[in-house]
Amino acid sequence: MHIFSNIFKGICIGSGAILPGISSGVLCVIFGIYEKLLNSVLDFFKSPKENLKFLTPIVIGVIAGVLIFSNLLNYFLYSFPIQTKAVFIGLILASIPSLIKDVNNKQKFKVHYVLYSLVTFFIGVFSVYLEKSLTVSTSDSISIFYLVLSGSFMSIGIVVPGVSSTIILMLLGVYSSYLASVSYLYFPVLVPMAIGLFIGSLIFMKLTRFLLKHFYAQTFYSIIGFTAGSVLVLFPEITSSVDIILFASCIILGFFIFNLLKPKN
Numbered sequence: 001m002h003i004f005s006n007i008f009k010g011i012c013i014g015s016g017a018i019l020p021g022i023s024s025g026v027l028c029v030i031f032g033i034y035e036k037l038l039n040s041v042l043d044f045f046k047s048p049k050e051n052l053k054f055l056t057p058i059v060i061g062v063i064a065g066v067l068i069f070s071n072l073l074n075y076f077l078y079s080f081p082i083q084t085k086a087v088f089i090g091l092i093l094a095s096i097p098s099l100i101k102d103v104n105n106k107q108k109f110k111v112h113y114v115l116y117s118l119v120t121f122f123i124g125v126f127s128v129y130l131e132k133s134l135t136v137s138t139s140d141s142i143s144i145f146y147l148v149l150s151g152s153f154m155s156i157g158i159v160v161p162g163v164s165s166t167i168i169l170m171l172l173g174v175y176s177s178y179l180a181s182v183s184y185l186y187f188p189v190l191v192p193m194a195i196g197l198f199i200g201s202l203i204f205m206k207l208t209r210f211l212l213k214h215f216y217a218q219t220f221y222s223i224i225g226f227t228a229g230s231v232l233v234l235f236p237e238i239t240s241s242v243d244i245i246l247f248a249s250c251i252i253l254g255f256f257i258f259n260l261l262k263p264k265n
Contacts, residue, residue, distance in 0.1 A: 003057045009033065010061015015073045025161035026227050030095040030258065033058070034161065034223075038209050042202075066182060082243055083250045085234045090254015092231050099224050107217040116218050117225035124229010142174060144192045150174045151196025158197070159204040161223045 009031045013024045028034040037058070040051040065073075076084045103109075142150075150172045157165030169175035181189035211219040238247055 006033075006054070006057035007061040007064070010058040010063075011065035012061075013058070014062035014065020023161055023226075023230060024158040024165065025223075026092065026230050029099065029161045029223055029227060030091050032098070035212065038205050038212075042205055042209060067185070071183065082236045082238065082246050085236045086247045086250030087254040087257065088234050089231050090251035090256075091258050092227055092234075092254075093251065094255040094258035096224060096228060099220065099227065103217055103220045103224075110217070113217050113221040116221040117228070120222045120225030121229045124226055125232055142177060142189070146172075147174070147189060147192035148196035148199075150178075151193035151198075152200030152203075153196075154193065155197050155200030155204055159201055159208055161226050 009027075012031070013027045015027075025034070028037055036054065040054050044051045044055075073084075150169065153168050153172060154165045157168050166175060169178055177189055178193065180186065181193075208219075236243075236247070238244060
Protein backbone atom coordinates (compact mmCIF):
# COMPACT_ATOMS: atom_id res chain seq x y z
CA MET A 1 0.00 0.00 0.00
CA HIS A 2 2.86 2.38 0.88
CA ILE A 3 4.46 1.71 -2.52
CA PHE A 4 1.33 2.71 -4.46
CA SER A 5 0.78 5.68 -2.15
CA ASN A 6 4.34 6.91 -2.80
CA ILE A 7 3.95 6.39 -6.56
CA PHE A 8 0.83 8.57 -6.47
CA LYS A 9 2.68 11.19 -4.43
CA GLY A 10 5.48 11.08 -7.01
CA ILE A 11 3.00 11.63 -9.84
CA CYS A 12 1.66 14.71 -8.07
CA ILE A 13 5.19 15.98 -7.39
CA GLY A 14 6.08 15.46 -11.06
CA SER A 15 3.00 17.40 -12.08
CA GLY A 16 4.32 20.32 -10.02
CA ALA A 17 7.21 20.62 -12.49
CA ILE A 18 4.72 20.98 -15.36
CA LEU A 19 1.59 22.79 -14.22
CA PRO A 20 1.61 26.58 -13.81
CA GLY A 21 1.33 27.83 -10.23
CA ILE A 22 1.95 24.48 -8.55
CA SER A 23 5.19 23.90 -6.65
CA SER A 24 6.70 20.43 -6.37
CA GLY A 25 8.20 21.46 -3.03
CA VAL A 26 4.80 22.39 -1.63
CA LEU A 27 3.42 19.01 -2.69
CA CYS A 28 6.31 17.26 -0.89
CA VAL A 29 5.46 19.25 2.25
CA ILE A 30 1.73 18.53 1.90
CA PHE A 31 2.35 14.78 1.72
CA GLY A 32 4.69 14.87 4.72
CA ILE A 33 7.78 13.60 2.89
CA TYR A 34 9.78 16.82 2.44
CA GLU A 35 12.43 16.35 5.13
CA LYS A 36 12.67 12.60 4.57
CA LEU A 37 13.16 13.18 0.86
CA LEU A 38 15.96 15.67 1.50
CA ASN A 39 17.73 13.29 3.88
CA SER A 40 17.25 10.24 1.65
CA VAL A 41 18.83 11.97 -1.34
CA LEU A 42 21.67 13.74 0.49
CA ASP A 43 22.51 10.76 2.76
CA PHE A 44 21.76 8.07 0.19
CA PHE A 45 24.98 6.07 0.71
CA LYS A 46 24.63 6.01 4.50
CA SER A 47 21.70 3.62 4.18
CA PRO A 48 21.33 2.80 0.45
CA LYS A 49 18.90 -0.11 0.82
CA GLU A 50 16.42 1.82 2.98
CA ASN A 51 16.74 5.01 0.94
CA LEU A 52 16.33 3.13 -2.35
CA LYS A 53 13.17 1.48 -1.02
CA PHE A 54 11.73 4.90 -0.15
CA LEU A 55 12.92 6.81 -3.23
CA THR A 56 12.21 4.27 -6.01
CA PRO A 57 8.36 4.50 -6.04
CA ILE A 58 8.53 8.29 -5.71
CA VAL A 59 10.99 8.59 -8.63
CA ILE A 60 8.80 6.26 -10.72
CA GLY A 61 5.81 8.45 -9.91
CA VAL A 62 7.71 11.68 -10.72
CA ILE A 63 8.79 10.32 -14.13
CA ALA A 64 5.24 9.15 -14.82
CA GLY A 65 3.86 12.52 -13.69
CA VAL A 66 6.18 14.43 -16.02
CA LEU A 67 6.20 12.17 -19.09
CA ILE A 68 2.89 10.31 -19.03
CA PHE A 69 0.36 12.12 -16.86
CA SER A 70 1.36 15.71 -17.66
CA ASN A 71 -0.92 15.83 -20.72
CA LEU A 72 -3.78 14.29 -18.75
CA LEU A 73 -3.29 16.72 -15.88
CA ASN A 74 -3.07 19.61 -18.32
CA TYR A 75 -6.33 18.42 -19.89
CA PHE A 76 -8.09 18.45 -16.51
CA LEU A 77 -6.52 21.80 -15.60
CA TYR A 78 -7.75 23.53 -18.77
CA SER A 79 -11.00 21.59 -19.30
CA PHE A 80 -12.07 21.52 -15.64
CA PRO A 81 -10.05 24.36 -14.07
CA ILE A 82 -12.35 24.96 -11.09
CA GLN A 83 -12.52 21.32 -10.03
CA THR A 84 -8.82 20.61 -10.60
CA LYS A 85 -7.55 23.73 -8.84
CA ALA A 86 -10.03 23.25 -5.99
CA VAL A 87 -8.66 19.76 -5.28
CA PHE A 88 -5.13 21.18 -5.03
CA ILE A 89 -6.40 24.04 -2.84
CA GLY A 90 -8.08 21.48 -0.58
CA LEU A 91 -4.81 19.57 -0.30
CA ILE A 92 -2.94 22.75 0.64
CA LEU A 93 -5.51 24.00 3.18
CA ALA A 94 -5.73 20.56 4.79
CA SER A 95 -1.95 20.39 5.18
CA ILE A 96 -1.44 23.73 6.97
CA PRO A 97 -2.81 22.76 10.46
CA SER A 98 -0.81 19.54 10.27
CA LEU A 99 2.37 21.46 9.37
CA ILE A 100 1.90 23.92 12.26
CA LYS A 101 1.29 21.04 14.69
CA ASP A 102 4.42 19.21 13.52
CA VAL A 103 6.63 22.30 13.87
CA ASN A 104 5.29 23.17 17.33
CA ASN A 105 5.83 19.59 18.49
CA LYS A 106 9.51 19.86 17.60
CA GLN A 107 10.14 23.43 18.73
CA LYS A 108 8.22 25.68 21.12
CA PHE A 109 6.11 28.30 19.35
CA LYS A 110 7.19 31.95 19.49
CA VAL A 111 4.99 34.79 18.25
CA HIS A 112 7.62 36.28 15.95
CA TYR A 113 7.64 33.04 13.90
CA VAL A 114 4.36 34.26 12.38
CA LEU A 115 6.29 37.12 10.72
CA TYR A 116 8.20 34.58 8.63
CA SER A 117 4.92 33.14 7.40
CA LEU A 118 3.52 36.60 6.61
CA VAL A 119 6.59 37.63 4.58
CA THR A 120 6.59 34.45 2.50
CA PHE A 121 2.79 34.58 2.16
CA PHE A 122 3.05 38.04 0.55
CA ILE A 123 5.78 36.72 -1.73
CA GLY A 124 3.22 34.09 -2.75
CA VAL A 125 0.68 36.86 -3.38
CA PHE A 126 3.23 38.68 -5.53
CA SER A 127 3.76 35.51 -7.55
CA VAL A 128 0.04 35.61 -8.46
CA TYR A 129 0.55 39.00 -10.07
CA LEU A 130 3.83 37.91 -11.63
CA GLU A 131 2.43 34.78 -13.25
CA LYS A 132 -0.56 36.64 -14.70
CA SER A 133 1.63 39.41 -16.13
CA LEU A 134 4.22 37.13 -17.73
CA THR A 135 4.02 36.26 -21.39
CA VAL A 136 5.36 32.92 -22.52
CA SER A 137 8.15 33.62 -24.99
CA THR A 138 9.52 31.12 -27.47
CA SER A 139 13.00 30.55 -28.76
CA ASP A 140 14.18 28.22 -31.51
CA SER A 141 17.89 28.53 -30.70
CA ILE A 142 18.71 28.06 -27.03
CA SER A 143 22.30 27.14 -26.19
CA ILE A 144 23.12 23.98 -24.23
CA PHE A 145 24.76 26.08 -21.50
CA TYR A 146 21.60 28.18 -21.12
CA LEU A 147 19.47 25.01 -20.89
CA VAL A 148 21.74 23.63 -18.15
CA LEU A 149 21.51 26.97 -16.35
CA SER A 150 17.70 27.00 -16.74
CA GLY A 151 17.50 23.46 -15.32
CA SER A 152 19.58 24.48 -12.30
CA PHE A 153 17.30 27.47 -11.60
CA MET A 154 14.26 25.28 -12.18
CA SER A 155 15.46 23.13 -9.27
CA ILE A 156 14.62 26.04 -6.93
CA GLY A 157 10.94 25.49 -7.69
CA ILE A 158 11.27 21.78 -6.97
CA VAL A 159 13.32 22.01 -3.77
CA VAL A 160 11.96 25.25 -2.23
CA PRO A 161 8.26 24.92 -1.31
CA GLY A 162 6.01 27.64 -2.72
CA VAL A 163 8.30 28.67 -5.57
CA SER A 164 6.82 27.62 -8.90
CA SER A 165 9.19 26.09 -11.45
CA THR A 166 6.97 27.30 -14.25
CA ILE A 167 7.32 30.95 -13.18
CA ILE A 168 11.11 30.56 -13.15
CA LEU A 169 11.10 29.01 -16.63
CA MET A 170 8.77 31.74 -17.91
CA LEU A 171 11.14 34.39 -16.58
CA LEU A 172 14.04 32.63 -18.33
CA GLY A 173 12.03 32.38 -21.56
CA VAL A 174 12.26 28.59 -21.92
CA TYR A 175 8.89 27.41 -20.55
CA SER A 176 7.25 26.76 -23.93
CA SER A 177 10.37 24.97 -25.23
CA TYR A 178 10.46 22.85 -22.07
CA LEU A 179 6.75 21.99 -22.27
CA ALA A 180 6.98 21.03 -25.96
CA SER A 181 10.11 18.96 -25.31
CA VAL A 182 8.34 17.02 -22.53
CA SER A 183 5.35 16.35 -24.79
CA TYR A 184 7.50 15.10 -27.70
CA LEU A 185 10.42 13.68 -25.64
CA TYR A 186 12.89 16.00 -27.36
CA PHE A 187 16.11 14.94 -25.64
CA PRO A 188 18.42 17.72 -26.99
CA VAL A 189 16.47 20.07 -24.67
CA LEU A 190 15.53 17.64 -21.88
CA VAL A 191 19.00 16.16 -21.26
CA PRO A 192 20.90 19.43 -20.58
CA MET A 193 17.99 20.70 -18.47
CA ALA A 194 18.03 17.42 -16.50
CA ILE A 195 21.78 17.83 -15.88
CA GLY A 196 21.22 21.36 -14.58
CA LEU A 197 18.25 20.19 -12.53
CA PHE A 198 20.37 17.49 -10.86
CA ILE A 199 23.23 19.87 -9.99
CA GLY A 200 20.90 22.63 -8.79
CA SER A 201 18.80 20.21 -6.71
CA LEU A 202 21.84 19.00 -4.78
CA ILE A 203 22.94 22.58 -4.06
CA PHE A 204 19.53 23.82 -2.90
CA MET A 205 18.82 20.62 -0.95
CA LYS A 206 22.02 21.11 1.02
CA LEU A 207 21.14 24.76 1.64
CA THR A 208 17.58 23.89 2.72
CA ARG A 209 18.77 21.15 5.07
CA PHE A 210 21.27 23.57 6.61
CA LEU A 211 18.46 26.04 7.29
CA LEU A 212 16.23 23.32 8.74
CA LYS A 213 19.05 22.14 10.99
CA HIS A 214 20.00 25.55 12.36
CA PHE A 215 16.74 27.55 11.97
CA TYR A 216 14.09 24.84 11.97
CA ALA A 217 11.03 26.79 13.16
CA GLN A 218 11.87 29.92 11.15
CA THR A 219 12.41 27.88 7.99
CA PHE A 220 9.25 25.82 8.38
CA TYR A 221 7.06 28.82 9.21
CA SER A 222 8.42 30.41 6.02
CA ILE A 223 7.46 27.23 4.16
CA ILE A 224 3.96 27.44 5.69
CA GLY A 225 3.64 31.01 4.39
CA PHE A 226 4.70 29.95 0.91
CA THR A 227 2.27 27.03 1.10
CA ALA A 228 -0.64 29.31 2.05
CA GLY A 229 0.33 31.73 -0.73
CA SER A 230 0.02 28.90 -3.24
CA VAL A 231 -3.74 28.93 -2.65
CA LEU A 232 -3.99 32.39 -4.25
CA VAL A 233 -1.87 31.29 -7.21
CA LEU A 234 -4.34 28.46 -7.86
CA PHE A 235 -7.59 30.32 -7.14
CA PRO A 236 -9.87 29.87 -10.21
CA GLU A 237 -12.33 32.30 -11.75
CA ILE A 238 -15.80 31.66 -10.30
CA THR A 239 -18.78 33.15 -12.13
CA SER A 240 -21.89 31.26 -10.98
CA SER A 241 -23.52 29.45 -8.07
CA VAL A 242 -22.81 26.12 -9.83
CA ASP A 243 -19.11 27.05 -9.86
CA ILE A 244 -19.28 27.73 -6.12
CA ILE A 245 -20.82 24.30 -5.44
CA LEU A 246 -18.21 22.57 -7.63
CA PHE A 247 -15.42 24.56 -6.00
CA ALA A 248 -16.53 23.73 -2.44
CA SER A 249 -17.13 20.05 -3.26
CA CYS A 250 -13.67 19.61 -4.79
CA ILE A 251 -11.99 21.40 -1.87
CA ILE A 252 -13.63 18.79 0.38
CA LEU A 253 -12.31 16.10 -1.98
CA GLY A 254 -8.83 17.61 -1.58
CA PHE A 255 -9.18 17.36 2.23
CA PHE A 256 -10.23 13.72 1.85
CA ILE A 257 -7.24 12.90 -0.39
CA PHE A 258 -4.87 14.58 2.08
CA ASN A 259 -6.25 12.57 5.02
CA LEU A 260 -6.00 9.41 2.92
CA LEU A 261 -2.36 9.99 2.00
CA LYS A 262 -0.88 11.77 5.04
CA PRO A 263 1.63 9.73 7.03
CA LYS A 264 0.12 7.89 9.99
CA ASN A 265 1.86 8.63 13.29
